[in-house]
Amino acid sequence: MQEVIVIGGGVIGLTSAWWLLEAGYGVTLLEREADVGSGASYRNGGQLSYRYVSPLADQGVPLKALEWMIQGDGPLRFKPEADLRQWCWLAKFLANCNAADNRKTTSKLLELGELSRRAMGELELAVPLDQFAWRNAGKLVVYRSKKAFDAAVAKTSGAGEVLSAAECVAREPALSAALPVLAGGIFNEGEAVADCHAFCEVLAARLKEHPRFRGVMHGEARRIAVNNGRVTGLDTTAGMLWADNYVLAAGIQSRDLAATAEIALPLYPLKGYSLTVPIRATDVAPEISVTDFERKVLYARIGDSLRVAAMVDMVGEDASLDPKRVAALTRQVRETMPNAADYDRISPWAGLRPATPDSAPIIGATKYPNLWLNVGQGPLGFTFACGSAKLLAGAIKGDAPPFPLDGLTLR
């Protein structure tokens, strides 16, 4: 039997491990932290957004980005770094900011989204949905300006239900305070929300029960050793490790690890924030998952808490909490949904989205026949985890993919 080492115990590494076991491999998971799911997968927005995939790079985004940077509490912050990787990523991102590339990436991400939805359905047999607060919440994207609303309606081409501002509030009463500033919204059923960290924990428990799972090895991979065009081992803080195949699924840290094998991954850490706020019996929390389009703020009820996620900060590999950003987000949330939760008990968090310039993940082969990638899911890693893992396991096994993978491989 072929053995695989998966590097990284976030939602991508864990799902990769599961689908590799399903494909008949023996699997060891390497994770540097004491717990799985403690990186970007810890307190993300919880959206399983299979149809609203909207790549960040789009026509008009560069101008919009300048506007956002000027606003003190806007959704984007940029701190120039003395790191060429930031500038290369930015140049590639700008090159992708056009309608044609956006359409191409969107259609690929929709295929990946659909595969992910089906794969999550298969996984449900082993990981029951109620064990990670999964809910078929539907998604309502609301627009503040008529211009943005009209443009979105023109793009929907019949998919999604177009609602006036009053209809948005009737559908989701938690939005009632925002009624005067809303232009309208688009509702899609079939989108879900769930607790990504709980999903990681439950999946890790299932992995441990699997007869071919060799366990979670706690250690940090430091270098991918290569010789004669193959990976010959993994140098880790727990010693040297060997397997037939190696999967890199270490979130943003995949960038540095790949570099040790002379592979340049076009990844950049897009820092984001989330707030987790307890919901009291008297609160009017959103039942539907809401996206505030212009402010780029996501709202989801996850179990007994309101989860709010927002912001894209290009400030390097720094996941520390900036009190000013937390205060700005808290202000916006209180203003939009003042009665949704107990804002005196906010628990803030920040994480690094491992993002590619075109928002498409990188799945599958590298220049080494026994080194594989599952990286770059960026703002939608929870959404795409199951589909990406399925594609990865198929690629290693040599199965024909369910759709052409152009745009989802190392370019």
Ligand SMILES: Cc1cc2nc3c(=O)[nH]c(=O)nc-3n(C[C@H](O)[C@H](O)[C@H](O)COP(=O)(O)OP(=O)(O)OC[C@H]3O[C@@H](n4cnc5c(N)ncnc54)[C@H](O)[C@@H]3O)c2cc1C
């Ligand atoms: C604020 C915010 C909101 C988000 N909201 C959503 C959302 O609503 N829906 C959605 O689909 N996605 C969302 N995302 C994106 C999603 O969280 C990420 O895409 C996803 O978590 C990435 O998973 P990962 O496994 O690649 O990375 P991680 O979760 O970071 O996992 C990588 C793991 O690898 C380990 N590791 C790193 N280096 C090494 C090493 N050298 N050796 C061993 N182990 C190592 C790390 O400790 C970590 O556990 C959001 C992200 C953020 C930051």
